[in-house]
């Protein structure tokens with residue numbers, strides 16, 4: 001497996017030049033554009049790593065999967081899906097157009113920015129700091145990594161430049177999707193996106209999802225299986241933004257990407273996969289990362305179809 005990871009990384013390095021680092025969050029432009037890493041964690045606890053698997057990057061949109069699980073645990077399905085839909089948009093992840101033009105006025109799904117901000121507003125707690133602490137503790141539990149922290153510079157950079165997210169959040173307050181404290185909800189969202197991880201942490205999240213919410217090490221149920229099923233389905237239908245359909249055909253497993261260059265993927269009952277490649281395609285997915293996971297899926301016949 002180690003050898004396979006190494007050759008997949010080498011074979012796909014050429015794609016890096018087809019992409020760019022994201023411009024709209026200035027701090028992300030400091031990433032190492034040619035970093036490439038991959039980790040695999042199998043359900044029998046084996047871990048395999050290659051390339052820049054120790055390189056730290058911010059989790060970004062991949063965090064939306066975890067915040068959704070926490071909101072579902074705390075509020076239940078009825079509350080959550082009263083306010084956020086279940087359908088892919090076919091639009092870019094930061095698009096706001098359907099928020100107003102399609103009735104009822106609610107974000108289409110929890111994997112686009114609007115939906116994820118609404119989900120972050122549902123996390124229970126007296127202050128946004130308390131909510132972030134709880135989310136971070138949840139991330140640490142799922143990854144088994146107590147050292148996970150927030151990259152303050154990325155957080156501040158997002159907060160400073162996140163006017164589109166801010167606009168959507170205020171709109172959602174107006175239509176009742178967000179009930180209170182817009183700025184606090186945005187802060188939770190910006191901070192969860194700024195959690196720093198490695199491909200190893202991401203692969204562990206993938207393994208946890210593949211294992212239906214049961215902690216690999218302790219055997220403890222951390223999240224109800226029915227919520228894991230919902231999260232994996234959203235990853236499948238909406239996780240790769242407006243490239244989710246193409247990804248489903250070419251790769252065929254639930255995945256979620258982030259503009260930090262990460263991709264989380266999960267092979268139900270088998271393994272979790274974490275990928276890093278900060279150079280992004282036009283839709284915001286890791287340009288080499290998508291090819292790497294395609295190769296892995298073809299080699300081991302991972303597609304669920």
Ligand SMILES: NC(=O)CC[C@H](N)C(=O)O
Pocket residue numbers: 060061062093094113158165190193257258259260284
């Ligand atoms: N696609 C992403 O990873 C987007 C997350 C980023 N924090 C944003 O709000 O735009």
